[in-house]
Amino acid sequence: MGLLAHERYCDEIIRLTGELRAALQGADLGATVPTCPDWTLRELAEHVGRAHRWAGEIVRTRAAEAVADEKVPDNSPASDDPAALDAWLAAGAAGTADALREAGPDAEAWSWAWEHSAGFWARRMAIETVVHLADAALAAKVPYTMTPELAADTIDEWLEIVSFAQSEGDPEVAQLRGAERSLHLHATDVPDAEWLIELGADGVTWRRAHGKATVALRGPLTDLMLVFNRRLAPGSDRVEVLGDAELLDFWLERTSFG
Numbered sequence: 001m002g003l004l005a006h007e008r009y010c011d012e013i014i015r016l017t018g019e020l021r022a023a024l025q026g027a028d029l030g031a032t033v034p035t036c037p038d039w040t041l042r043e044l045a046e047h048v049g050r051a052h053r054w055a056g057e058i059v060r061t062r063a064a065e066a067v068a069d070e071k072v073p074d075n076s077p078a079s080d081d082p083a084a085l086d087a088w089l090a091a092g093a094a095g096t097a098d099a100l101r102e103a104g105p106d107a108e109a110w111s112w113a114w115e116h117s118a119g120f121w122a123r124r125m126a127i128e129t130v131v132h133l134a135d136a137a138l139a140a141k142v143p144y145t146m147t148p149e150l151a152a153d154t155i156d157e158w159l160e161i162v163s164f165a166q167s168e169g170d171p172e173v174a175q176l177r178g179a180e181r182s183l184h185l186h187a188t189d190v191p192d193a194e195w196l197i198e199l200g201a202d203g204v205t206w207r208r209a210h211g212k213a214t215v216a217l218r219g220p221l222t223d224l225m226l227v228f229n230r231r232l233a234p235g236s237d238r239v240e241v242l243g244d245a246e247l248l249d250f251w252l253e254r255t256s257f258g
Contacts, residue, residue, distance in 0.1 A: 006105035009122035010097040016129040017093035027140040035231050041139045048132050049092045055121045056096030059103050063110045114164050127154050134231045148190045151225040159206045172254040184213035187221035215243040
């Protein structure tokens with residue numbers, strides 16, 4: 001498992017948005033999202049739709065800097081009608097996927113991160129939808145599972161974001177430096193889905209590997225991903241924490257980025 005093909009990410013933006021739309025059907029759109037308590041379910045859905053359109057506009061225009069929200073076309077649903085929200089989400093995902101496919105993965109486009117390409121945005125928007133689909137499923141009380149490839153890639157991308165934040169001098173991530181400590185993620189349902197994260201004097205390093213660690217998190221791959229993205233509590237009976245549980249909490253507190 002590793003990076004997916006550009007076309008696959010484009011397909012997943014549409015497929016995952018379809019699952020999000022299904023989760024919203026008949027749900028109370030005014031309900032608070034437990035994992036994003038500042039948002040209602042409608043606000044969560046609108047955030048996803050706006051994120052898709054924003055990334056699509058960056059790629060479509062080959063932007064050299066961030067695009068202002070007011071310059072993103074069709075940035076809100078036509079009305080409060082749930083049907084309007086559903087159609088708006090579908091159109092946004094399709095339009096973004098079209099822009100990404102037309103550009104191809106190597107097209108240059110601004111990003112806030114380590115890579116400035118359409119390929120970056122295809123992956124970022126697919127994974128953005130992976131995580132917020134989990135938020136929506138929890139709020140709407142519907143089942144949630146994720147394909148192994150996407151669940152693993154979501155963990156990989158989050159570790160890349162942590163590394164980038166470290167290189168940019170993020171003060172929270174800087175607190176992860178110190179005595180030699182480590183975290184091991186071990187999926188119990190997918191072969192070779194393991195990560196070893198080491199916190200050394202020079203900062204955080206990580207690799208896909210098995211190894212003895214200060215704390216280990218074991219469980220199904222989807223649940224590991226949800227814990228790592230703070231969508232499932234590490235104390236859940238769906239996962240097992242072995243060793244220094246306080247270190248896992250310390251990691252999660254300092255990698256929330258807001």
